[in-house]
Amino acid sequence: MHEAVDTDQFRAWNGYEGRHWADHHERYEAVNGGFNGHLLEAAAIGPDARVLDVGCGNGGVTRLAARAAHRGDALGVDLSAPMLARARALAADEGVANAAFEQGDAQSHPFPAAAFDTAVSRFGVMFFADPAAAFANIARALRPGARLAFLSMRGLGGSDFGDVFAAMSAVLPPGAADGVGDTAVSFADPERVREVLHGAGFSGTEITAVDAEQVWGADPADAAGFLCGWGPVQHILRGLEPAAADRACEAAEEAFRPFARSGAVRLRGTAWLATATRP
Template sequence: MSIVNVEQADAWNGYEGGHWADNHARYDAVNSGFNAPLLEAAAIGPGDRVLDVGCGTGQVTRLAARTARHGGATGVDLSGPMLRRARALAAEEGVANATFEQGDAQIHPFPEGGYDVAVSRFAIMFFSDPVAAFANIGRALRPGGRVAFLSMRGVAEGDLGRVFAAIAPHVPALTAPREAGAAGPESLADPGRVLQVLTAAGFTRVATTPVDAPQVWGADAEDAAAFLGAWGPIRHLLSRTPPGTDALVHEALVEAMRPFAEEGAVRLRGAAWLITAVRPGGPERG
């Protein structure tokens, strides 16, 4: 496997990828509220060939494959641990037309024109060279093929912003300014940048639509705080703080989560951009 996005490959084949693979159901509970708008925008037909970019443990790939029952869905991801879980889940659920490949979407040798539609649930923000990545995805689509992607809006636009603000005094780096355009959760939070990048990659009819959805982080405030505190980016930042900070952060997370606990779950409102675009040059549909 050729890789240019080395930093992300290290993370997703290390602690972070392992944590997602081991807690796949919990991460799907966080993100699955966005599945319906994503798949509706993708307008997958029964004979379509679907590419799921940054598929993780494969929930979206499996859903797409079930809809494309006479076609199929291919998930690609950097993470070996997550792909092993994805393959196991597809086998357990009997989704035979879902396949998974390990690769860097920026340079992966996709078959040219091999797919009708590409989807991604919160994975496109981590490309080290997004124009190159989207151009490569575009080449994988047939002329007239389409994309439906989810990226995060600014963290402050969802409830997670309030939670992060509660722990920022203990972890200042959490809210420190990032280099413009640097790979990370908010790298495509600006619709203007989304348009610029996708246009430079050769796409047309680029549109960004705000979408909100509930995200379940745990059964109660204590459970949600422990889970978020074990999330890779938080764990990484805590590793750079003085001894004892972990306990302070956990206590602050518990208190920040309490207002969102109801009916056996902690639900935060998540804020995303639903991005759609078309590869020009052929018949369009959907």
């Protein structure tokens, strides 16, 4: 690490949360990978591009970007050492030689100035403690005319996942789930996104609602087990009596049942796709 990082986020992504994502990389890709086409189409990565992937996690988007920029390269940056180790191993296994990975906080990482043609992020930007600082730092790393494209979560209300989480919350002790998921939906307000990007120096911001299928498991029990291992949910369950935790996971299993079809639990995922330009 070359710079100060947000301590709470650093602990989470280098502790249980990061290890869970790294150990279950294929499952998280099944949840989020359906949005890759939306993101890459919006990013319009050229064959000679230098691409920055912010909050790259296990490196799935970084590898796709590197393949698109086959005469250029892609750099993935993330706080999580376990996920970066997984990203490097997957890139090596797949023979993606023009993808590299660095541990860092996008809010303060010393990116080379005006070095990248494109910046992308798949559900990484919601976790910034200081979004204004992060996007200003990303803007400095982009050359004039460079494109920014990222995905952020829409609100949980009215979404399939929101229905599942509401079913779990209904059997939890009062207040147990308060605030859980707030960080993940911190960029759910398009006006806030526009304000932050404008303040960071970006122009031409466009925000579009996009949907994609998310596969949560092979069956409702499998999907509930995976959800109950996800960091924010696990944080709740660790504070409960075992019987209460079991009831919450059973409620999740029941809530997943309507979404089981064609050999998997399939939810409709919702997101905002934002694009902007570095003048």
